[in-house]
Amino acid sequence: MKAVCWHGATDVRVDNVPDPKIINPHDAIIKITLTAICGSDLHLYDGFIPSMQSGDILGHEFMGEVVEVGSDVKRVKIGDRVVVPFTISCGNCFFCQRDLWSLCDNSNPNAAIAEKLYGHSAAGLFGYSHIFGGYAGGQAQYARVPFADVGLFKIPDGLTDEQVLFLTDIFPTGYMAAENCNIQPGDTVAVWGCGPVGIFAIKSAYMLGADRVIGIDRVPERLQLAKEFGKAEVINYEEVDAGEAVKEMTGGRGPDACIDAVGMEAHGTDAVAIYDRVKQAVRLETDRPTALRQVIVACRKGGTVSIPGVYGGLLDKIPFGAAFNKGLNFKMGQTHVHRYLSPLLEHIQNGDIDPSYIITHRMKLEDAPKAYEIFKQKKDNCIKVVLDPL
């Protein structure tokens, strides 16, 4: 089959690789009908997530048709049309049973590496480096899905692939980011980053009852999308100081909740951001947390900082004193996709939201190298790329 393989920083290729096969009794094989590139893939693309190996198959947003099932698979049937959460979860451990699916104890074969780095290991993830299990990803024609009965969600007829594909990651991710804000009547939520995750966080914040939502970015078409699709007020942080602006817009109080939908490769131009760039380039700092710093300083006292943006390691110059003295709440983590998938599918079915609206580029799997480049550089007004594996 054809698969998008990582061969080093900014070097992805479409290789011919063997087809996946059933390895464990709860596995299924999916013939992929649509897949996407995520902002998280850019962290791999740029070489900032350690433990990637040349030849690793990328991709964690994918869906398709079940073509083969393992001997212990009971619920899922050949021919089912399914979406696949990007987190791999067993369904039986302490964490899965408490709806904390991305913290599953039993899906990471390389848990020992993660334990060294983080103290404990989180769930295995598709196509996301060997620390997270080294699973082959879904930017390919076929994929093996472990724990198929737990990790495959059947899609009813009448919905297109494009409408449901983002249930695998970015829609639940934006939703969980908003839910983590514990939104109360009258609340203002400010969202740093108007990429796909930020856009879904904006939409979800309104769904969960926010009074006002403010989107912050510098890319004009993303701000435009936040305004039109998300109905957010927007701030271009290159034109005004975003922290000052949100404070002014909220009567000096600051937003009740702030979402960092940017993550470890934030853009920034001030002296500290340059310091981050240099340290990250020579690997003295793993993450570039410009947005996180701003979010902490901007958030109102006693408010909530919600972090869907991915961080991998050690962060410098986090204003922890501000966080402490303002009594902030922090919520973060990889998304518990399994928790949100069915309720959000219902929202799509009801016509409350059409996630496909954010797709700007429809390309062939073969064109993945170009697609990565366009998405990374935000060329050609790119916001979200889907890849057709056929």
Added chain:
Amino acid sequence: MEEVTNQSNLQSQSASDSKGESERWASIIGGSAMVLMGLQQRSLRGALMAVAGGSLALHGAKSEKSLPATIADATGINKSIRVEKTVTINRSASDLYNFWHDLENLPTFMQHLKSVKVHDDKRSHWIATAPLGASVEWDAEIVSDQPDRLIAWASVEGADVDNSGFVRFQPAPQGRGTEVKVVLEYNPPGGALTGALAKLFGEEPEQQIGAELSRFKQLMEAGEIATTEGQPSGRS
């Protein structure tokens, strides 16, 4: 108490010290502190023998040392490998005890074991892989067997590698399953085998035992052991 050096010594001691014995059992079976920290300079084997009443003809006496062993002692390369690791598993103590109690199940999650053959309810034969296609073998006896709580074992005379250990099953607080603690001690003989043994248990035996316990957990909770072996990549 000082290190037990032979069987008769051990028996007389355990007979005359039953209060101390029950305290020691309490520390092994019931305690939540680090077992090895409690043992400090004492050997695990000695402690197990003492509390079990020492009915076995067990190898491991230190009375007469060979020259290599003496050198090894002096240079510190003869230090025993001691490991303690605990994992919480979302199953009942009795499910876990029953699976473990059939020692022949152990190689399904302990990668360094080639096989375990059970002879009777006390004795079993263990074969472990060693580097360069070699293997090490030993007979072990169950020193203590307490249903749903604890299984302790020790190698007997003639073992390639003197070793002992126990696994303890303890209910975790409300709805959190069972805490499974494994404590192992290997006393490598001096000389060539020492190096082989170090390789056998890796640079960090603690990590290896941790990985094995996490495979045990995966098997018990998820019904399979997570792996990516055999999946495609752009390397093949």
